[in-house]
Amino acid sequence: MTQPVATGIAASCVGAMLIVGTSSAIPTAHADNKRLNDGVVANVYTIQHQAGCTNNVKINPQLQLAAQRHTDDVLNNRTLDGDTGSDGSTPQDRAAAAGFRGHVAETITINPALAISGIEILQQWYYNPADLAIMQNCAYTTMGVWSENILDRTVVVALYGQPD
Numbered sequence: 001m002t003q004p005v006a007t008g009i010a011a012s013c014v015g016a017m018l019i020v021g022t023s024s025a026i027p028t029a030h031a032d033n034k035r036l037n038d039g040v041v042a043n044v045y046t047i048q049h050q051a052g053c054t055n056n057v058k059i060n061p062q063l064q065l066a067a068q069r070h071t072d073d074v075l076n077n078r079t080l081d082g083d084t085g086s087d088g089s090t091p092q093d094r095a096a097a098a099g100f101r102g103h104v105a106e107t108i109t110i111n112p113a114l115a116i117s118g119i120e121i122l123q124q125w126y127y128n129p130a131d132l133a134i135m136q137n138c139a140y141t142t143m144g145v146w147s148e149n150i151l152d153r154t155v156v157v158a159l160y161g162q163p164d
Contacts, residue, residue: 033146033147033148033149036116036117036118036121036147036156037064037145037146037147038059038145039118040118040121040122040143040145040156040158041057041059041143041145043118043122044057044135044143044158044160045057047122047126047132047135047136048135048136048137048138048140051136051138052138053136053138054138055138055141056141057140057141057142057143058141058142058143059142059143059144059145060100060142060143060144060161061144062095062098062099062100062144063095063098063100063104063142063143063144063159063160063161064144064145064146064159065098065099065144066091066094066095066097066098066100066104066144066159067106067144067145067146067157067158067159068144068146068157069085069094069098070085070089070091070094070106070108070146070157071146071147071148071155071156071157072148073085073086073087074108074110074155074157075148075149075150075153075155078153081110082108083106083108091104091105091106091159092104094159095159095161100161100163101163101164102142102161102162102163102164103139103161103162104159104160104161104162105134105137105140105159105160106134106157106158106159106160107125107131107134107135107157107158107160108155108156108157108158109121109124109125109154109155109156110153110154110155111153111154111155111156112152112153113152113153113154114149114150114151114152114154115149115154116147116149116154116156121156125158134160135160137160139162140160140161140162141161141162141163142160142161142162142163143158143159143160143161144158144159144161145157145158145159
């Protein structure tokens with residue numbers, strides 16, 4: 001009695017594989033890094049509070065746009081490895097062009113792999129004295145973070161803002 005049931009299940013599985021296998025339109029994956037980007041902001045909030053800050057850190061759309069533009073620039077121009085854009089722009093220039101009014105600073109991570117975790121990002125910045133000083137600065141109450149990845153490169157840019 002159990003053999004017909006097993007045979008029926010096997011036949012159903014083969015049939016399902018044939019149906020799936022004949023599908024002509026396979027959807028492509030597109031990474032959504034929102035959780036990673038938001039996690040960076042949350043972790044910076046924690047680092048600021050460990051340093052004695054009492055302020056809140058809010059996501060700023062203009063800083064996020066400026067971070068996105070620089071992330072795309074660095075991702076597509078492998079000669080770039082820091083704050084200066086391919087057009088010679090600085091973090092302050094990009095923030096102003098995106099509509100942000102105030103002082104900004106930037107941290108950037110370039111990882112030679114498809115992905116990076118929030119812990120890896122924060123470790124790179126935490127153990128770099130200049131980046132740590134930026135993250136611990138209580139005056140930076142707004143942020144914009146953007147990340148993009150391709151097969152052999154992940155770029156994360158964080159802009160920290162002190163609004164006027």
